[in-house]
Amino acid sequence: MTKYSTLGYQAAQERESAQISLVLTWLSLAAILTLIGIGAKAWSSAHYSHAFALWGFILPVAANMAWFAIYRNRDVQKTGLLVTVSFLFTYLIASGGESNTGPLWFYVFPPLVFFLTNLKTGTLILLLVYLVAIIVFQFPGLPFVQAEYSSDFKLRFFATLTFESIFCFVLEASRLKARNELLDLALTHEHAAKTDELTGLSNRRDILNRLSEEFSRYQRTGHHFSIVLIDLDLFKNINDHYGHSAGDAALKQFAIVVQSVIRQTDVAARWGGEEFLLLLPDTSLIPALTLAERLRSEVARENFSFQGQDLPITISAGVCSISQADSIDNMLRQADLHLYSAKEAGRNRIAPRVRSQAADTQNAPSA
Numbered sequence: 001m002t003k004y005s006t007l008g009y010q011a012a013q014e015r016e017s018a019q020i021s022l023v024l025t026w027l028s029l030a031a032i033l034t035l036i037g038i039g040a041k042a043w044s045s046a047h048y049s050h051a052f053a054l055w056g057f058i059l060p061v062a063a064n065m066a067w068f069a070i071y072r073n074r075d076v077q078k079t080g081l082l083v084t085v086s087f088l089f090t091y092l093i094a095s096g097g098e099s100n101t102g103p104l105w106f107y108v109f110p111p112l113v114f115f116l117t118n119l120k121t122g123t124l125i126l127l128l129v130y131l132v133a134i135i136v137f138q139f140p141g142l143p144f145v146q147a148e149y150s151s152d153f154k155l156r157f158f159a160t161l162t163f164e165s166i167f168c169f170v171l172e173a174s175r176l177k178a179r180n181e182l183l184d185l186a187l188t189h190e191h192a193a194k195t196d197e198l199t200g201l202s203n204r205r206d207i208l209n210r211l212s213e214e215f216s217r218y219q220r221t222g223h224h225f226s227i228v229l230i231d232l233d234l235f236k237n238i239n240d241h242y243g244h245s246a247g248d249a250a251l252k253q254f255a256i257v258v259q260s261v262i263r264q265t266d267v268a269a270r271w272g273g274e275e276f277l278l279l280l281p282d283t284s285l286i287p288a289l290t291l292a293e294r295l296r297s298e299v300a301r302e303n304f305s306f307q308g309q310d311l312p313i314t315i316s317a318g319v320c321s322i323s324q325a326d327s328i329d330n331m332l333r334q335a336d337l338h339l340y341s342a343k344e345a346g347r348n349r350i351a352p353r354v355r356s357q358a359a360d361t362q363n364a365p366s367a
């Protein structure tokens, strides 16, 4: 998965295209009003065909707005407006507009195409615009070309349009660069705010949010979920005998084991110190106990080591399902009580007990 496919990027992209759509709606409205206005001006100067042609462009702009209002398709909205504006500007440069001022509208194009498309597509469209202008300027005899422009005008037109295009390209490129850097920074902060630095798992704040989301989902849909509160056994001894760095290494290795056991939809978090919490969506008590038991036996089997020394790591855990509680606080309290009873019963075990656990944990180390 690339960083551009993460939820954060997708949300930012969605916000940006929603903004572009809004601007396009206002631009379309402004275009309609402008076309009405300059059409009326042409009419008052007795340029009837020109007035009708300008008013004729109102139809596709209005149709594009209506299409978007019904289907909310932003790509069609963008393409529709770009195509209409392209034809309008081609008409203006070919007809000369009022007093040969039609080509002046071309200056709207560079900022508009870079705003609506990306740098590559924008540049391609601008090259097409140049091609249209060159054809109109070089072949005044063509049937659709009614205007003739002086050499001086053509030269200055291309020079100024080129200058404007390059300027818009550079501005857009630096805007995109700044926007991506800002987005990266925001995502890094967002990730840091949700992640435990040592283990890379979710932190307490993140899992509390997810628990409350899962609880709301349960209230809406009735989908059960469970939690597993895990504590590494006699962890103080690990720190005391092998050093704090060995303890840290064991916590990291434990996080890797947890992630290899849980499903992708489950969430593992460092609850604090040497305590961890699992959130298991769509899981009732028995499957949650089975998963906790599998994790316990994986941890007991895993070879935890630090700088060549083996670390004796086992876990105890308390499990609770939403069917046994009426709130998140209550679930956490019950899981904590079960964890306490697992410790009391000799550690390296899961509570509440299921029959199959008894055989597995007969040889569990005592406190």
Ligand SMILES: Nc1nc2c(ncn2[C@@H]2O[C@H](COP(=O)(O)OP(=O)(O)OP(=O)(O)O)[C@@H](O)[C@H]2O)c(=O)[nH]1
Binding pocket: 198, 231, 232, 233, 234, 235, 236, 237, 239, 243, 244, 245, 246, 247, 248, 251, 272, 273, 274, 343, 347
């Ligand atoms: N290395 C390391 N140790 C930690 C970290 N967080 C908490 N601890 C240690 O974990 C130990 C927890 O010890 P206790 O709460 O006494 O419990 P325990 O020794 O695990 O005994 P039981 O829970 O009864 O099995 C303490 O010594 C903490 O200093 C950490 O991030 N790194």
